[in-house]
Amino acid sequence: MKIMNRLSLASRLSIAFSLISCVVFISIGGLSYQSFREMVYTQQDKALTARIKRMEVFLTDAHTIHILGKYPKLYENMVGHEDSIFIVKESNKDLIRLNPLNIKIPRLNYSPQIQYCNNTTHHPTTRFAFKSIQFGNQDYQLIAGQQWYGANQILSQYFWKVAFYSGLGIVLSSLLGFMVGHYLFRSMRILIAETSKINVKKLNHRIEVESTNLEVQQLSHAMNQMLDKIQDDYQKLAQFSEDIAHELRTPLNNLMGQTQIMLSHARTTDELENLLYSHLEEYERLTKLIESMLFIARSEHREYGLDKxxxxxxxxxxxxxxxxxxxxxxxxxxxxxxxxxxxxxxxxxxxxxxxxxxxxxxxxxxxxxxxxxxxxxxxxxxxxxxxxxxxxxxxxxxxxxxxxxxxxxxxxxxxxxxxxxxxxxxxxxxxxxxxxxxxxxxxxxxxxxxxxxxxxxx
CATH class of the missing domain: 3.30.565.10 (Histidine kinase-like ATPase, C-terminal domain)
Structure with a gap:
């Protein structure tokens, strides 16, 4: 947090944009990978289903079943995959059994509807589709299988492509965000430089920043308005100081002048008493002046609570x-x-x-x-x-x-x-x-x- 507080607004914006890019690209990449994975698995299930349905067609012809049972290599050539599994059972007796890799077949609960399962619960390597059918008075069990290796290899390649392009997108968007952030805040840096030129001796200086950024224009306009008010108040304060000095100087000069004259030589009691009365008038005037000044100053700062x-x-x-x-x-x-x-x-x-x-x-x-x-x-x-x-x-x-x-x-x-x-x-x-x-x-x-x-x- 302390490091973030030391960063400029442009840098913070770039970091925030980078984080947003990370979330967006990772989310899109994850969803894309998940969708592709489901599509691959669905396609594999459809391929297994097609094999089951083809064998159902063969089973309608007893002569064909007899030939396939006698010459299983015919169907193996038809399937054309060493990792493919196809088994046809008649009353738990294998009529056709194609299992080149000797994959262990799990215990299956057959039903007239096609079902799917993996060979193991954790880290499966083979996918199975199976069902039971009846022709004539015979019950047949059909099992088709396909290893995950090919699908997993495709998914692995797709995963690294998604990761690469997501990372590339994050890097490019971060660089773009950094460049755009510094470009957008260029006028802000100019505004800061112009503001730093203003001091008590240059209160008439105004900020002139040419920018297409609406916020910067509004800020510079607001700051110029503020400077107008500050300059006006400063001039009023300077004028007030001059005026109050002038107003106080007159009675003080009167007091000093009268006192110096009276001290120039000996005076009677009546003359001294008249001098004190004259001084009292000046003191009263000074008191009224100060009270009026205090009232105006406090009222301008709303320090008076009005009892209405x-x-x-x-x-x-x-x-x-x-x-x-x-x-x-x-x-x-x-x-x-x-x-x-x-x-x-x-x-x-x-x-x-x-x-x-x-x-x-x-x-x-x-x-x-x-x-x-x-x-x-x-x-x-x-x-x-x-x-x-x-x-x-x-x-x-x-x-x-x-x-x-x-x-x-x-x-x-x-x-x-x-x-x-x-x-x-x-x-x-x-x-x-x-x-x-x-x-x-x-x-x-x-x-x-x-x-x-x-x-x-x-």
Whole structure:
């Protein structure tokens, strides 16, 4: 087994093909030999039967029997075989007895039907056919015999021919299997060589193997798809590392710069207290940033176990909008809500509330003063949709496909350092993925619209 584990797949296939060839050729050769053996034995029995029937014809003529009894060499010449046995008995008295080799005749139980037996049970050398007949008032016993030597010699020759050709077939089929196996796996070896060229510095390298083997084509296609995903994830990871370094650098630089200024000369207690408050704000921002990053990372790996239950969506939305009432009034905006009273969804209440709140926060912060925000809920047979529209606000089409990327900012001037730091919409996307739903954004006639799509209501 250990040796087999070290062999290539082509070698294993060749060995398996050789074993199958052995079984097939040996089985066919064995069946062929057995069939030929039965045919030879059947033909010998038929020859003995013919002799018995010829003697029955002679017995119809008493004169012929008398001549054969008087001159047995006549029938011996007719038979023409030194190893042939022919005996005609009349009331246990031999009328004709041809037994040139003096083969011992076993004890026979005669009957009107032709019967067959061998001279010995084990390793027989002679085959006998015998019967009893009656003509007139006389009973006759007829015995015909033939030695196995000729038949066994024919069978022996046939056996070695079958063995030779079976062995030759096994060898040729094994060689053919070896050649075909290595030919078929040639494209696999090329595939391995192409794959070995791929490393971190060559993630853009793709496998191009020209092969008529469908499986190799499918494998190379699947590997190229995998490489696309790996390259995409690697680029995202590199971008994420760059973004997180940038996001962490800003508050750290602020902390260091403020501290260096404060240490440049003696400060009053009030100045030091204000510095600590400023530092506390930066610490809070860093804490929120890290928590958001951890949530996104864990949600992507499905490490959060969702405790889903039936949630009344109208009450949930009311709790969220109550939180934003002061900010909406401050900006003199209006909020229009369309949701049914008894509309329920199956979800994790805390995370869905956070997703809606993040979208509401964007709508309020980036909406125009005195503008309008619409929040509505729709449903169909497959799912339900929560739609939030910020009227008269539009986002350039080139940004729409990137809005849910981590740390992506449409306008740096709108970047609120005390908010989510570009992770708000990424968190919304992660929450929807955890619920088996999705999030979409598009520019509509009235303004930019964000849609939360969840599985159908219960």
């Amino acid at each position: 239950k039936s949630v009344n969506l109208k009450q949930l939305i009311k709790n969220i909008t109550d939180y934003f009432d002061c900010l909406i009034d401050e900006r003199e905006m209006s909020l229009v809500i369309h949701v049914m009273d008894d509309f329920n969804i199956v979800a994790n209440e805390i995370w869905i509330q956070r997703a809606i709140a993040n979208l509401m926060s964007n709508a309020v912060l980036h909406g125009k003063e005195g503008g309008e925000i619409t929040l509505e809920v729709k449903q169909n047979d497959a799912d339900c949709m929560i739609r939030i529209v910020t009227h008269n606000v539009f986002i350039d089409e080139k940004h729409l496909s990137h809005l849910f990327d981590r740390f992506y900012q449409v306008d740096e001037s709108r970047h609120k350092r005390t908010q989510t730091g570009g992770l708000g919409l990424a968190i919304v996307k992660s929450i929807m993925q955890l619920h088996g739903g999705s999030v979409e954004v598009e520019n509509q006639t009235e303004g930019v619209a964000f849609k939360l799509i969840l599985p159908r209501v219960c």
